[in-house]
Structure formats: C-alpha cells, structure tokens
Amino acid sequence: MSASSAPGKPSYSCDECARTFTCKRNLNIHLNSRTHTRPFPCNTCQETFPSQTKLHSHYKSAHPQLRPFSCHKCEKTYKTKDNLDGHHKIVHLNIKKYKCETCSRLFSTREILRNHTRTHTGERPFCCAVCKMCFSTKVCLITHFKRHTKDDKLFSCPFCQKVNTAIFLIAACNN
16 A cells, blocks of 8 residues: 555555555555455444445345334434434434534534534543543544554553454444
8 A cells, every 4th residue: 555645635556456546445445355354344243344334235234124213315224213313303404402602603412512612622531542642532533543553453442441353343432
C-alpha cells in the first residue's frame, strides 16, 4: 500500500495491481478482497465479510427478523419501535430540540449536543490507553486507536477492557 498526493487530493494505491483510491478505507476494502481477508463477522451466524458495508447488507437480508421495525421512507430497520421513532424524528422530520447554552445552536440528540459543547469547553474525556492522547468524542478515539493496532495483535478496549483481536470490535463497545 502506498499513498501519494495529487494537488489537494490524497491518493492511495494498491502495491499489487496499482489501482488507486481517494480514501484509505476503500483501499483497505480492496486489499481485503484481494487477500480474501474477511475481518467483519456476523454476530448472529458467524459468517464473515470483507467490509462493514457487506456485513450490514448481509445482516439486513439474512436476519431481518432481528430488526423488525422498518422506516417507510428510507427502509432502514431497527430493533425497537422507539429506535424507529427516534430515527424518523431526527432524519425525516429534522427535529432539533437540544440547544447549546453557549452559542444557541440546535441539535437532534443529547449526545450530539454534549459532543458539540466540548468544542466550547475544550473537554477531552476519551484518552488513548496507549499514548494518553485525549479526544472529545469516542469516535475520534476509536479512529486514533486504530493507528496503534494491527489485525494480528490483541488489544484491550479502552472503555470496557475486553480483549479482542480486531480493532473494529471496539466500535461495538457500549461503554
């Protein structure tokens, strides 16, 4: 894998076939496909997939009974009616009822407001267990944490301390 930059646009190319990608994620999906690596397992049937997108497609088609509530506007599915109702209010009705006390900006969820508020306070509660670098959101920490891991090494989730072999599992942590 190699990265090169055109003016203003990064480019990632496959060392095997020289195909280029504008996004490193797409290159990784391509490499998984070439090497037949399937690091994304279905939690229900244990079948594995080369990308998160293919896993999601499988989950929707092979296990629809696990997400019986469907949005009539965009066909997304949910485990509970409350989750479906929340999706409808946020995505389709664009309801934003959470107001930032500092700048008066409105947000659709408490969590998005809490993350936004950290831009004003400078709070960074999510710290990397490896290098101690801190971030304002869990997603930013997870993205950063990937730099410290390889798929063949064990690591422990900085939120729940569970040990896993693949970094994507950390994204499923509910802590």
